[in-house]
Amino acid sequence: MPKEFHAEVKIWSQIKHEILRRYLRLFISKLAGAAKQYSNSQGGRIYYVDGFAGQGKYEDGREGSAYLAADLAANAPGSMAGVLQCINVEADPDTFANLEKHTSPFVTLGCVQNIHDEFEVALDQIIKIIGGNIAFFFIDPLGAKGTGLPQLEKIGAKQRGKTEVLLRFDDIRISRTIGNIVGLEARQDERSHKAAQTLTTLVKGMADEKIIAAALKDGKIDRQELLNAFIRLVVKEKKLFRFGLSYPITNPLTEGHHYFLVHFCNHADGYIHMAHFMAWAERSVKKQIHDQAQSLFQTEVQSEIPFIVDAVQQNTAKQNVDTIVEALPMILSSLKGRAGLQLRNVYAAIVDRFQWKYIRREWEAAIKEGMARGQIRTDGKLSADSAPIILS
Numbered sequence: 001m002p003k004e005f006h007a008e009v010k011i012w013s014q015i016k017h018e019i020l021r022r023y024l025r026l027f028i029s030k031l032a033g034a035a036k037q038y039s040n041s042q043g044g045r046i047y048y049v050d051g052f053a054g055q056g057k058y059e060d061g062r063e064g065s066a067y068l069a070a071d072l073a074a075n076a077p078g079s080m081a082g083v084l085q086c087i088n089v090e091a092d093p094d095t096f097a098n099l100e101k102h103t104s105p106f107v108t109l110g111c112v113q114n115i116h117d118e119f120e121v122a123l124d125q126i127i128k129i130i131g132g133n134i135a136f137f138f139i140d141p142l143g144a145k146g147t148g149l150p151q152l153e154k155i156g157a158k159q160r161g162k163t164e165v166l167l168r169f170d171d172i173r174i175s176r177t178i179g180n181i182v183g184l185e186a187r188q189d190e191r192s193h194k195a196a197q198t199l200t201t202l203v204k205g206m207a208d209e210k211i212i213a214a215a216l217k218d219g220k221i222d223r224q225e226l227l228n229a230f231i232r233l234v235v236k237e238k239k240l241f242r243f244g245l246s247y248p249i250t251n252p253l254t255e256g257h258h259y260f261l262v263h264f265c266n267h268a269d270g271y272i273h274m275a276h277f278m279a280w281a282e283r284s285v286k287k288q289i290h291d292q293a294q295s296l297f298q299t300e301v302q303s304e305i306p307f308i309v310d311a312v313q314q315n316t317a318k319q320n321v322d323t324i325v326e327a328l329p330m331i332l333s334s335l336k337g338r339a340g341l342q343l344r345n346v347y348a349a350i351v352d353r354f355q356w357k358y359i360r361r362e363w364e365a366a367i368k369e370g371m372a373r374g375q376i377r378t379d380g381k382l383s384a385d386s387a388p389i390i391l392s
C-alpha cells in the first residue's frame, strides 16, 4: 500500500474511533452515577457491546474499537472507575484469536469478555448478561448483517430509556446486495431464486417496504433516501428509539463516500452530544489534513498558512453562528407551547434542523444572540443543559 494511501486510511478510520472514544467517555461520565442507582441490584454497571469487534489492535499499532473501549473500562478515573464492562463479539477465527491476544490483560482484569460467534446469534445471550443495566452497542459490520430490524428490535426493546446504539450503515454494500438480488431474480432458476430470497430478508430490515420494493425493481437506490428510510423506520415507524442522527464517513482528501455512522438514543443529551462530537470530528480531521499538507511546504510558505487558516476558521465560525441565528425563530417556534422547556430541548431542536453541522460553541453563541434579540430567556448558564427556558 503506498504511504499516502495508508495515512489516508488511518485518518478516516480515526474519525470513527475518535467519535466512539469521545462519546463513550461522556456516556460513562454522565451515567456512572445513574448506573449505580438505576440498576444497583444488577451490579450498577454500564455495558459496552462491540458486535463486530475486529481484532482490537491493528498491525500499524492503531487501536480498534474493542481496544479503546477496554482501555477506557480499565483506566477510567474517579466515579467512572470499574463501571464499564465490555462484551466483544467476533465471528472470524483468526481475527478472534488476535482479539483475545490484544485484550488478554483486560480479560484478566475482569472488565472484558470476548465471544467467538456471530453477533446475530450471540445477541440473546448478551441481552441476558446485560440484564437491567445500561448498555451502549457499537455495531460495525461490512454489509447489512447485524444492523437490521431484528437486532435493533431486540436491543431497543430492553431498557428503552438508557440503551444506545452506534452503527455502521454500509449503504454501498447494501445497495450492492440489492443489485445482486435483482441479478439473481433475473436468472429464474430455483437456486438463484432461493439465494435472492435470503438476501431480500436481509435488506428488508434496512428500510420501509416501499423503498426496498422500488430499489428491487431497478436495482438502483439513492444513498440518502436509503439512509433516511432506515432512520425513519427505526425512529418514526417502529419507535425503537426517540432520536436518530447520521454522519457520513468520507475520505477527507477526496470527499469520496465510505459509509454512514448512525446513532440511536432516547435522551436529548445523547442526541446533542453526539452531534457535537460528529461536528468536532469533521473539523479536527480537516485540520489534521491541513497540518499534513502544511508539512510538505517550504518554511517561507508555511509562515503564511497559519494566518490564512485562522482567518478562515474564524469566518467559518461566525458564518455558522449567523446561519443558526437566522433559523432560530423557526427553530424556537417548533418548541412553543411545550411545558418545562430546558436548554437541552433548544439544542436538540437546533440539531433537528442542522444535524451534526455545528459545534456546541456555535449553538451557544446563536442562543446568546437570540437572547439579545429578546426571542429567548434563561436565568441559567448556557453550558447547563437543564437551564429553564422561556420563549417570547
Ligand SMILES: C[S@@+](CC[C@H](N)C(=O)[O-])C[C@H]1O[C@@H](n2cnc3c(N)ncnc32)[C@H](O)[C@@H]1O
Residues within 6 Å of the ligand: 051, 052, 053, 054, 055, 056, 063, 064, 065, 066, 089, 090, 091, 092, 095, 117, 118, 119, 120, 140, 141, 142, 145, 146
Ligand atoms: C469492520 S470490522 C470491525 C472493526 C472494528 N469494529 C473496529 O472499529 O476496530 C468487522 C468485523 O466483523 C467481523 N464479522 C463479520 N461478520 C460477523 C458476524 N456476523 N458477527 C460478528 N462478527 C462478524 C469481521 O470478521 C470483522 O473483523
